[in-house]
Amino acid sequence: MDDRRKDIRNRIAKRRKFNDKPAGNGSWTEINNEEPYGFDSFNGYSEKDHPLFKKEYFFFKILASVCLFLIIAVMFKHPSTRLDSARSFVTENMKQEFQFASISNWYESAFGKPIAFLPTESGKETVDSGEGYAMPASAKITQTFETNGEGIILETSKGSKVESINEGVVIFAGEKEGIGKTVVIQHANKSESWYGQLEKIDVKLYEFVNKGNEVGQVTVSEDGSKGRFYLAIKENDAFIDPKKVISFE
DSSP states (O other), rough: OOOHHHHHHHHHHHHHHHHSSGGGGGGSSSOOOOOOGOOOHHHHHHSOOOOOOOOOHHHHHHHHHHHHHHHHHHHHHHOOOHHHHHHHHHHHHHSSOOHHHHHHHHHHHHHHHOOOOSSSTTOOOOOBBTTSSSSSSSSSSEGGGGGTTEEEEEEEETTTTESSSEEEEEEEEEEETTTEEEEEEEESSOOOEESEEEEEEEOTTTOOOOOOOEEEEOOOOOOOOEEEEEEEEEEEEEEEOGGHHHHHH
């Protein structure tokens, strides 16, 4: 009986000694036998690759990108005329605008609406034309398309807001030679709408805008009584007359 009591006291003493021992590395008590129960050790987990990240593929992509860059660099530096067609192909593709709106439209049709980080403006009324475009503002044409073959000048009331004629992605927002402060929006059908001669720009580069969203404010006319702005529509790398797709007053 005494031996049994002595054995129990020894076990209790060992447990107390173990519990009073500080945890390894100043954190949790080390667990040494997780593997038999189907768990990897904490240290072993950090050494394994993430299931969604394969470093072999990652390094291969980096190597392939570097090789492609070097090939193109050598191609443009080499004087051989045999490479002219390849150089022209690369140059033309680099000049093309990336189709942000088309990719966004495809994503939405395939996977649904993306996560919205900004609140949408609900209840905003727009005036649609027969071609699916909205009026950018209540305005009349004061300079026709035939004047320069690119865009038109519209007259509005003083302080009017200019609105997007269709949804798309802002691919330019800044100063353009000849038309001042300008916003260019790329639409899902690969067309572009240009809004120039603005007093103020209200959108940012690569921002997605809905039809009827404000893109800027008109400038004041020379006599100070009216407002005006520039509008152009580009399809298939050529400007078209906005009057053909939008019904102005």
